[in-house]
Amino acid sequence: MEDRRKFFRVHDSVYLRYRIIESQYLDQAILDAQTSAEQQRKLLQSMADIDENLVALEASIKVNQPEIAQAIDLLKRKIDSLAGVVRTQLDPALNDKDGRAPLEVSLSAGGLGFSSRESFALGDMLDLTLVLLPEVKTVHGFGEIVDCQPEGQDQVESGYRVGVQFTYLAEADREIIVSHVLNKQSRLLRESKELGKST
Template sequence: GVLRKIETVAPDIARYLKSLDQKIDLLGKAFLTWTNEMADQPASAVNLSASGMAFNAPEPTEIGTLLELKILLPFFTGLILYAEVVACEKLPTEGDGARVYQTRVNFQHLRDRDRDVLIRHVLQRQSEYLRKQRLERED
């Protein structure tokens, strides 16, 4: 195919393209493994911003604890973020007697590209929410 034609004309470029192809395959396999791991986890509602998030957890977490958060946004946009717990409050016990702790974290060492993904996601969700409210008012 195309790669063979490139090999005859520019062998260095062909080697480079093969190397990139191998890296893409490795990333794809890693992503599939990570996605399968994430698929086993139930989806959770969170309050997300570009600087941190709040979520409910079954166990308390000490303030100052550093966490690795694996977040899967719509359209399989996956992020691995690091965060510090800044608050953890016990919520009133639910009807089934389960304890729930609202945990708030601030992201640490956030890469610009990850921050951009978060900002785009938050803006998209806000836009959907406002559109839904407008449609409900019109009805």
């Protein structure tokens, strides 16, 4: 079942940034991505541990000192808001999406397809960053161009349909995509059933 999940695919709208990366720089880029992912994992785990301790303390404080509990809650909201601003500033994909429309893609945990004005050679390697909606979760990985076909007779106007196979994706990012795809499939199925009932 685990292996099959990467083939579940949906048509979706995401923010997408990509750049061609030369093969001689690929190993170092992947190593940098792994280091960044591990640092992020440790930070998230640390924050989760702090939250767990706070929940235990808040339960006691709410009973004995409700005003202090309310102040703590307001401070937590303020910190969450600041964290969101910092994340947007530090994450190029989140910071760069303003003013741009999401891109229509075909997405799975194994890769994605999208339309592009530029042509790619088979085997080109891409450094990819996706922002999934509506969760606004960022996924970073690397992929190989496995298909690039003109979408119409006039290539200048119609562009190309590009197929990318992920060659490196952190396990946490892969799980984010799998969860996103399954949730979207469930939502579409539910909407289809509701539409059927109303007709």
